[in-house]
Amino acid sequence: MSEKRKRPDFSDSDSDDYIIWKIARLKKRLKKHHSKGRRSHRSPSPQSDVFTTPDHSDDDDVPLSAFAARNADAVDSEVAGSCITNTTPIEDGGSSILDASILALLGDEKPSADVLGPSIHVDLTSRWSFILSNGLSEASVNTLLKKYPPPENCPLLKCPRINPEVASAINEQVARRDSNLNGLQNQIGAALSALGQLASAVVSEEGGGGTWLMLN
Numbered sequence: 001m002s003e004k005r006k007r008p009d010f011s012d013s014d015s016d017d018y019i020i021w022k023i024a025r026l027k028k029r030l031k032k033h034h035s036k037g038r039r040s041h042r043s044p045s046p047q048s049d050v051f052t053t054p055d056h057s058d059d060d061d062v063p064l065s066a067f068a069a070r071n072a073d074a075v076d077s078e079v080a081g082s083c084i085t086n087t088t089p090i091e092d093g094g095s096s097i098l099d100a101s102i103l104a105l106l107g108d109e110k111p112s113a114d115v116l117g118p119s120i121h122v123d124l125t126s127r128w129s130f131i132l133s134n135g136l137s138e139a140s141v142n143t144l145l146k147k148y149p150p151p152e153n154c155p156l157l158k159c160p161r162i163n164p165e166v167a168s169a170i171n172e173q174v175a176r177r178d179s180n181l182n183g184l185q186n187q188i189g190a191a192l193s194a195l196g197q198l199a200s201a202v203v204s205e206e207g208g209g210g211t212w213l214m215l216n
Helices: 016-042 064-085 100-106 122-134 138-147 164-169 172-203 211-215
Strands: none
Touching: 138 172
């Protein structure tokens, strides 16, 4: 009589090694069963209907599908338990108050709102908004430049022209850039000339009735 096979020592019945060993053993039993069936059909004998069942444990009678489902449930339970037990609480550090020096390094919490002045007349608003969005036509710009030339006692409001010696030494790109800046500066000078005429009229008013406009 053959000696009974010893079952390998597995520390955990739900381990992967145990499952692999179990599947291999079931396959071996199934293959052995089929081979005996083929031999019984080839050479019938009085003893062909008698089969000796090898020694096996109680787990050998469990179907493979049920065995796999049982071990899958056990693995899921183990994973779920480990997720719960290994969860470390996160400390709530959001309520701590930072030092003033650290807050200064971080910057302002919220951007400060733009400081706006008093409202102006609605007709000015509509016209200035259109000009700022679309600009003035070339004809309007030339008209305003002629209407508000630099005051005779403040000639610096007019942009100086580049020296002919320098103009001959620079390339076309630099000359074009200087011409554009010259035009912008003359436009600013014309605007200041218009404001200067208005301010002169206010401060020169008899009795100083319009002085409060300049002070406010």
